[in-house]
Amino acid sequence: MVLFVIFCPIVAAILIMAGVPARRTALVASVLAFAAVLFLLVSFEQGQHGFRHVTSFTISPEWHLSFTTGIDGLSLVMILLATIVTVAAVWFTGTIERYENAFYACLLFISGGAIGAFASIDLFFFYAFHELALIPTFLLIGIWGSGNRVAAAWKITIYLAIGSFILLLGLILLYQSFPASARSFDIRALTAAASLGQISADAQRHVYLVLLIGFGILISLFPFHTWAPEAYASAPAPAAMLHAGVLKKFGLYGLLRLAIPLLPEGSRYWAGLLVVLLLGNIIYVGLVTIAQKRLDWMLGYSSVMHMGYIFLGIAGATILATTGASILMFAHGLSIALLFALAGELRKRTGTLVFDDLGGLGKVMPFASLAFGFGVFAAIGLPGLANFAGEIMIFFGAFKNGWEMDHFHIFQIATVLALWGVVISTVYMLRAYRKTFMGPLSDRWKEIVDLRFSLRLPIVVLIGALLCFGFFPQSLVQTVTPVLRPYLTEQHRPSASTQRGGNNIQQVAWR
Amino acid sequence: MITAPELEIAVLVLGMAILLVEAFVTKIDKRALAFVAIAGLALVLAASFFVPPNASTSQATGFWSFYTADRLAIFFKQFSLLTTIFVLILMTDYAPVLRRSFPGAAPQAGLGEFFALPIFTCAGLMYLVSAIDFVFIFVSLELVTISFYVLVSFTRGNPITLEAGTKYLVLSALSTAFLVYGIAWIFGVTGQTNLQRIADVLANPATDRNAALFGMVLILVALGFKIAAVPFQIWVPDVYQGAPTPVTAYLSVGSKAAGFIVLLRVLQPFLALPQTQRLIVVIALLTLLYGNLAALPQANLKRLLAYSSIAHAGYLLIGVACFDASAIGFYLVAYLLMTLLSFAVLIIVAQQTGEQIDDFDGLAKRSPFLAFAMLIGMISLAGVPFTAGFLGKFFIFYAAILQHQTALVVIGVITVGCGFYYYLKVIRAMYWQSSAKADKIPVNGLSRLAISALIIATIWLGVYPQPILDALKP
Numbered sequence: 001m002v003l004f005v006i007f008c009p010i011v012a013a014i015l016i017m018a019g020v021p022a023r024r025t026a027l028v029a030s031v032l033a034f035a036a037v038l039f040l041l042v043s044f045e046q047g048q049h050g051f052r053h054v055t056s057f058t059i060s061p062e063w064h065l066s067f068t069t070g071i072d073g074l075s076l077v078m079i080l081l082a083t084i085v086t087v088a089a090v091w092f093t094g095t096i097e098r099y100e101n102a103f104y105a106c107l108l109f110i111s112g113g114a115i116g117a118f119a120s121i122d123l124f125f126f127y128a129f130h131e132l133a134l135i136p137t138f139l140l141i142g143i144w145g146s147g148n149r150v151a152a153a154w155k156i157t158i159y160l161a162i163g164s165f166i167l168l169l170g171l172i173l174l175y176q177s178f179p180a181s182a183r184s185f186d187i188r189a190l191t192a193a194a195s196l197g198q199i200s201a202d203a204q205r206h207v208y209l210v211l212l213i214g215f216g217i218l219i220s221l222f223p224f225h226t227w228a229p230e231a232y233a234s235a236p237a238p239a240a241m242l243h244a245g246v247l248k249k250f251g252l253y254g255l256l257r258l259a260i261p262l263l264p265e266g267s268r269y270w271a272g273l274l275v276v277l278l279l280g281n282i283i284y285v286g287l288v289t290i291a292q293k294r295l296d297w298m299l300g301y302s303s304v305m306h307m308g309y310i311f312l313g314i315a316g317a318t319i320l321a322t323t324g325a326s327i328l329m330f331a332h333g334l335s336i337a338l339l340f341a342l343a344g345e346l347r348k349r350t351g352t353l354v355f356d357d358l359g360g361l362g363k364v365m366p367f368a369s370l371a372f373g374f375g376v377f378a379a380i381g382l383p384g385l386a387n388f389a390g391e392i393m394i395f396f397g398a399f400k401n402g403w404e405m406d407h408f409h410i411f412q413i414a415t416v417l418a419l420w421g422v423v424i425s426t427v428y429m430l431r432a433y434r435k436t437f438m439g440p441l442s443d444r445w446k447e448i449v450d451l452r453f454s455l456r457l458p459i460v461v462l463i464g465a466l467l468c469f470g471f472f473p474q475s476l477v478q479t480v481t482p483v484l485r486p487y488l489t490e491q492h493r494p495s496a497s498t499q500r501g502g503n504n505i506q507q508v509a510w511r
Numbered sequence: 512m513i514t515a516p517e518l519e520i521a522v523l524v525l526g527m528a529i530l531l532v533e534a535f536v537t538k539i540d541k542r543a544l545a546f547v548a549i550a551g552l553a554l555v556l557a558a559s560f561f562v563p564p565n566a567s568t569s570q571a572t573g574f575w576s577f578y579t580a581d582r583l584a585i586f587f588k589q590f591s592l593l594t595t596i597f598v599l600i601l602m603t604d605y606a607p608v609l610r611r612s613f614p615g616a617a618p619q620a621g622l623g624e625f626f627a628l629p630i631f632t633c634a635g636l637m638y639l640v641s642a643i644d645f646v647f648i649f650v651s652l653e654l655v656t657i658s659f660y661v662l663v664s665f666t667r668g669n670p671i672t673l674e675a676g677t678k679y680l681v682l683s684a685l686s687t688a689f690l691v692y693g694i695a696w697i698f699g700v701t702g703q704t705n706l707q708r709i710a711d712v713l714a715n716p717a718t719d720r721n722a723a724l725f726g727m728v729l730i731l732v733a734l735g736f737k738i739a740a741v742p743f744q745i746w747v748p749d750v751y752q753g754a755p756t757p758v759t760a761y762l763s764v765g766s767k768a769a770g771f772i773v774l775l776r777v778l779q780p781f782l783a784l785p786q787t788q789r790l791i792v793v794i795a796l797l798t799l800l801y802g803n804l805a806a807l808p809q810a811n812l813k814r815l816l817a818y819s820s821i822a823h824a825g826y827l828l829i830g831v832a833c834f835d836a837s838a839i840g841f842y843l844v845a846y847l848l849m850t851l852l853s854f855a856v857l858i859i860v861a862q863q864t865g866e867q868i869d870d871f872d873g874l875a876k877r878s879p880f881l882a883f884a885m886l887i888g889m890i891s892l893a894g895v896p897f898t899a900g901f902l903g904k905f906f907i908f909y910a911a912i913l914q915h916q917t918a919l920v921v922i923g924v925i926t927v928g929c930g931f932y933y934y935l936k937v938i939r940a941m942y943w944q945s946s947a948k949a950d951k952i953p954v955n956g957l958s959r960l961a962i963s964a965l966i967i968a969t970i971w972l973g974v975y976p977q978p979i980l981d982a983l984k985p
Contacts, residue, residue, distance in 0.1 A: 017883075060977050099875070102942075128896035135890055138935060142943045157935060161893075162928040168905070169920060172912050 001040060002053045002069050002119050002177055005079060006129075008033040009086065009112035013105040022104040029108065030457065033115070033251065034083040037076075044076060046478045049486060051121055051188065057164045059124075064184035068121040073479035074326055078118040078253055081333045084465055085245040086111040088458035089238035092341050096144065103144060106136035107238055114246045118253060123171050123185040126257075130218075130250050131164055133243075140239040141231060147296075152234035159227040163217025167254075170210035174262065177203035182323050189258065194262045203266040208259060208266025212274065215251035220304045222280030229300030233271065234447065237344020244303045245337035249329045252307070255314050256322060261487045267317060272405050274315045275414045281308030283417060286424035290431075295343050295353040302379060302425065303336045309394055312418055316398030316411055319488045324393025326480045327473060329467065331386035335378035338462040342372045345455070346436070349448050355432070360441030365450040369437040371459045376429045383424055385466045389473035515562050515580035518555055518588060519637045525551040526630035533623025543623035545603045548626055549596055552633065556592040559585060567643070568707075577644030578703055583836060586982050587640035587772050590847065594765045595633040597851045600961045601757035602626060604858050609755070612666035625665060629761060632658040639769045644696045645704040648773055652690070652737075655766065656683050662761070663754040675753025682746045686736035693729030696722060710780035720784060727781050731790070734777065737770035739763075739824045741797040746803075751817030756861065759813065760854035763820040768843045771827055775836055782834065790906050791832040796922055800824030803926035806933045811858055813866045815933060816850070819892060822930065826907050829919050835910035837983040842907055845891065845899035845972065852965040855890035855958065856881050863952050867935055873946030881952060882941045884962045891969050893934040894927055899972035 012029030016022045040053070054070035071079065096103045096299075113132030120126040120473060127170075134157065141153040174190075175183055177200070182193040193199070220228040228248075231245025232240045259267045267274075282305060289301035310332070345368065346361070347353055362369035378385040381392075395418070401411040450458070469476055529544050566581035613621060635654030642648040660683070664676020698704055700723045701712040712718055735743035751759045775806060781787045802822030809815040823846055830839040857866070860881060864870035875882040891900035904927070911919050954962075972979060 059975060062980075099942075102875075128901075131896040131901075134895060135886075135935075135938070138938070139942055142939060154932070154935075158928055158931055161931040162924060165894075165924045165927050169908065169924065170914065172905075172909050176909075176913055329900060 001036060002071055005033050005036045005040075006069065006112060006116045006119055008036070009108040009115065010132075013108035013112065016101050016105045016108070018164065019101065022101045023090075023093070023095075026093075026108055027087075030083065030086045030090045030111065033111075034087050037080050037083045039077060040071065041080060044073070044479065046073070046482070049482050054121065064186065064189070065124055066122055066186065067125055068129070068186060069119045069125075070121050072483050073481070074253070074256060074483045075118045077326060077330050077476060077480055078249060079115055080245045081249070081330045082111060082114045082118060085333060085337045088337055088341065088462055089187035089241045091240045091458040092241070092344070092455065094455075099143065099505060101140065103236075106140050106410040107242060109133065109136040109238070110140075110242045110247060114242070114250060117250050119185050122140075123175070123187060123190075126254070127164070127168060127171055130247070133247050134160055134164070135233075137231075137239065137243060137247075141235045144236045144239075145234040147234045148167070148230070149234045152230045156227045156231035156511070159224070161216055163224070165214075166210060166217065167214030170207060170214045170440035172221075173203075173210055174207045174258070177207055191261045193307055199262065200300060204263045204266035205269045206266075207442055208263045208270055211255070211263075212256065212270060215254050216277070219307050219311075220281075221246055221307065222277050222285060222304075225281070225304045225307075228304045229297050232300035232303065232340070233294070233296035235495065237340050237347075240300075240340040240344070241337040244300075244340060245333040248307070249333055250301070252310050252314065252325065252329055256484070258303050259314070260317065260322065260484065264317075265276055266486070267315070268403075271315050271317075271403065272410060274311060275410055278308045278315065279414060279417055281305055281311065282421035286421050286428075290424065290428045292428070293355055295346070295355065295358070295432060295436060298428060299336070299339050299343055302428065303332070305421065305425065306332050306336075306379070309391055309418065312398050312414060313390075313394035316394065316401045317488060318397045319484055320400065320403050321394050322396025322484050322488060323477055323481050324390045324395075324397055326390075327469075327476050328387060328390025328394060328474065331469065333377065334462050334466050335375050335387055337387070338371065338459065338466070339375040339379065341462075342368055342375065343460065345451060350445060355435040356444075357442075358436045359439040360437070361445060361448065362437035363441050364445060364448045365437075367450050367456060367459075371463060372437065373433065374463045374466065376433050378470075380426050380429050384470045386469040386473065386476075387466075388470060389476075393424070393477075421476060513558055513562050515565065515585060515588070515641065516574070516578065518559055518562065519634050519941065521555050521558070522552070522592075522630060522634045522637065525555075526627055526634065529623070529627045529630065534626060535939075537673070537708070542603055542606060542652075544623055545599050545626040548598050548630055552592050552596050552630070555656070556589060556596070557600070559589050559592065564899055577647040578638075578641050579643045580628070580641060581985065583772070583840070583983070584641040585873070586840065587768065588637045590768055590844065591633050591636035591640065591765060594636075594761065594768070594847055594851070595629050597961060597965075598629055598761045598765070598854075599626060600957055601760060601851070601855055601858055604855075604862075604955070605755060605757050608862060612668045612672075613757065621665070622660070628658045628662050632662070632761065632765065636765050636769045639936050640772045642773070643706045643776060645697070645706070648777070649687075649690060649694065652773070653687070655769065659683075659758070659762065659766065662758045663750060665758065665803045666755050669753075671753040672755070673753075676752040678746050679750045679754075682736065683720060686733040686743070689729050690733035693726045693731075693733065696726030696729060700726065706776055706780055709711075713780050713783060724784060724786060726783070727777075727784075727787070728790070730777055733795075734770055734774050735794065738767050738774065738827070739821045740794050740828060741801040741821070741824075741825075744801065744821050744824075747821055748814050748817045748899075751820070752811065756813065756854060756858045759817070760851055763816070764847050764850050767820065767824065767827075771831070771839055771843060773840045774831060775834075775839065777815065778834075788832055791828060792916065792919060795825055795828035795832050795919060796853070798822075798828055799919075799922050799926045801825075803929040803933075807929060809933065810868055811866055812868050812871070812937065813861075815868070815937075816853060816857070819930075819933070822926065823892075825926070826904060826923065829911050829916070829923060830907045832916060832919065833910040833914045835906070836985070837980065838903075838906035838910045840983040841979050842903035845903035845969075848965050848969045848972070849888050849891035849898070849900050851922045852884060852969065853892065855962050855965065856888065858897050859954055859958060860952060864948070867939050871937060871940040872942040872944035873948070874952075876945065877949060878952045878954070880959070880962075881954065884966055886938055887940060887966050887969055889934040889937050891973070893931050897970060897973045898978075903977050 051070035056068040110133040116129030138157045217224040285305045292298035310439045313321040399415040526716035564582045567575040567579045638651035738745045891898035894904045
């Protein structure tokens with residue numbers, strides 16, 4: 001079943017390249033994958049730990065390399081996100097003038113790569129599947145992009161290529177930091193070995209730093225974020241939806257999957273650095289977002305900024321904060337996809353996304369204006385939408401983390417500062433909404449029509465999911481928490497200063 | 512029972528037979544000779560799988576004191592045969608260009624030699640990967656080099672080719688002189704030419720190691736020329752650009768692979784000396800930086816591939832610095848597949864348009880098959896997962912991290928980033944740009960088959976590398 005979900009988009013992409021009618025095949029494949037994931041979700045037994053639906057094909061016995069896929073609560077939530085956004089993105093694509101087949105094939109490759117990465121239990125394929133999206137992204141922005149597409153395509157490709165090679169080094173380092181008998185690419189085997197203390201504290205620090213830089217570039221962690229806004233502003237809307245909504249979550253998923261079970265000492269050691277960087281994301285990038293004069297750039301920057309909250313949840317490393325991080329990943333994926341989809345439609349109709357040219361569009365596009373409002377409120381974190389559940393859990397969870405660093409409770413300070421991020425995002429989101437949809441309607445835009453019915457459906461799906469999990473976040477929480485519970489405590493841990501001494505004591509306290 | 516030396520004898524007999532036929536039978540289509548050669552080499556390739564490995568010891572005398580048939584040697588004999596088969600296929604595609612370059616001569620003048628010489632080169636490469644004695648290394652290296660002298664300047668009517676041929680001849684002769692001088696020094700110190708016996712002598716602390724090291728450095732100069740390592744790479748861009756394209760492909764795959772195998776064998780005795788590794792690390796760093804940085808601004812695809820071949824020599828040298836023979840072996844196999852794939856498409860497209868990257872504009876619209884083949888070749892060269900090129904880089908970086916070669920790893924990652932830029936430039940031309948021409952580019956059946964085989968092999972090895980890893984197991 002999991003294999004079906006992974007290979008459904010990929011096989012469809014290959015068929016489309018071979019000349020099968022593009023739009024119909026892509027829609028059928030993405031809806032099939034979505035239905036399969038819904039089936040997995042319904043049949044999923046909550047409250048259990050460990051991977052389900054595991055299939056494995058041995059590739060290289062002496063390297064302990066195998067193509068192993070399976071799902072647990074965390075990956076199931078991510079795959080659900082990936083398939084929902086894929087359906088929406090494919091539906092939203094419409095007709096493409098140049099190379100229509102290639103466009104749909106690229107979208108499906110990105111989607112299949114993301115799903116494959118989330119469902120891989122083997123580190124090698126976890127990495128390799130993510131890279132499947134690299135060349136399609138380059139082509140999508142380069143061929144069908146707008147604005148400064150050439151520069152944007154080069155920038156994102158080179159950034160992501162270098163980032164993922166650094167990540168590869170981190171994964172190789174991780175593999176080698178286990179004793180030769182315990183080396184494996186299988187995450188389950190690594191987790192079991194790590195729980196026996198087979199990875200030294202020193203090695204953990206090195207590996208964590210390399211992984212943080214590698215994943216950080218992929219997630220657009222400050223100061224490696226500059227590729228993201230430009231690329232998302234230039235990308236065609238479906239590509240931006242998939243990339244910002246789904247693919248960027250790969251790095252965060254990787255940190256949750258690897259850093260928390262395997263490298264507890266590493267994440268503790270570098271927590272101070274990570275907190276400073278994530279505040280860079282929230283405060284600095286937040287202020288930069290306020291200064292934007294174009295809707296697409298603003299959305300790009302806002303997606304970078306929101307990564308800061310998720311990082312706070314991961315760095316906070318309590319059960320509440322990490323659960324909140326995974327829920328916010330899910331919610332942010334939906335809300336940013338919704339916003340990019342609507343921004344793409346606006347660009348199609350008006351040909352510009354500069355705030356000063358827009359205004360009053362709510363009068364001619366009531367549905368789009370309402371949907372955009374939902375997206376804006378979700379991004380701000382209003383209760384009733386899924387983002388709120390994630391953010392509130394992150395803030396409470398991180399605040400409860402009682403670490404001291406030189407007598408400062410760094411996480412409490414960080415949480416207080418990060419809360420101002422909510423204010424910042426309220427400012428820029430509401431300003432954007434006002435400048436686009438409210439105010440006097442310019443004569444240029446009188447002829448504009450609202451979204452036609454067939455395009456409303458994917459929007460309704462996205463908003464419906466946001467509302468559904470906003471009112472009932474518990475279903476997500478119960479799916480995700482059992483995955484993380486074995487590695488984390490309910491709330492605070494002993495202060496960092498006492499932990500530097502004895503490693504064994506920490507290991508106990510950590511669990 | 513087939514033994515390893517019989518393979519080379521078979522190849523040599525095949526080459527001579529083709530030369531005789533070409534000299535005395537004038538009425539045939541000379542391209543038939545190429546098909547006979549391909550079939551003959553394929554037979555030898557099939558036979559090579561039945562040769563049992565038979566490594567010779569340091570006590571061996573006579574023939575087996577300079578010839579070994581260990582697993583590595585047999586693997587690379589198969590590698591050379593496969594390369595030559597593909598190069599011959601490329602040459603049949605290139606035949607019209609050859610004909611055009613001899614105006615006034617008989618329509619098929621020179622074609623026979625063009626197809627016969629690679630067979631002798633192949634025999635030389637096969638001897639070279641088995642050589643464990645300096646004298647034999649020298650002789651087989653000369654067999655390879657002399658046949659390349661002719662091949663490189665084959666379309667001698669073209670001044671660029673003539674320049675390439677002259678450059679290759681002069682610099683290659685110079686590097687051979689270095690090789691002989693180095694061998695003389697090492698022989699002077701140790702009194703041996705057999706590599707294993709040299710290792711035994713060097714292990715004795717009474718030996719003058721500095722003199723031996725000096726000899727080793729001289730040999731490194733000569734081999735650095737063959738594998739295109741900085742600072743002995745000056746000839747590469749001009750010769751690669753000027754030589755007939757199939758010969759360029761042959762130079763960059765066959766000559767380089769053999770060079771690396773000899774390098775591994777020659778360095779074996781010197782492993783005990785700590786200076787060796789440091790020297791290789793420095794050469795690897797320079798090669799990586801020069802190859803990748805110089806490739807960035809290139810606008811001619813053939814020249815780009817020349818610089819990329821220097822860059823790949825850099826990654827291979829990381830493997831040499833870590834003395835990981837199986838990582839090098841895998842990388843060379845991946846390099847064979849992706850380089851030949853790129854050259855195969857280049858030869859076909861260049862006959863219609865040209866060798867500049869601009870000439871590939873809109874290829875995706877004109878010939879989706881060729882564009883897809885080039886796409887796979889380029890992403891494999893750049894190192895995207897699910898292609899053989901990525902796994903090659905993976906094994907090389909794995910070895911480097913295991914040996915804590917931090918400088919190599921850091922520079923390696925930066926240069927991989929450069930690589931993405933210049934390889935994707937080609938993809939950009941094919942897929943982004945539009946072109947005025949819209950007619951399809953014809954591809955004959957044999958080339959289509961060869962290109963499809965290379966695409967499938969590139970992806971297959973990128974997902975399932977185990978067969979090659981098994982074959983390379985010591």
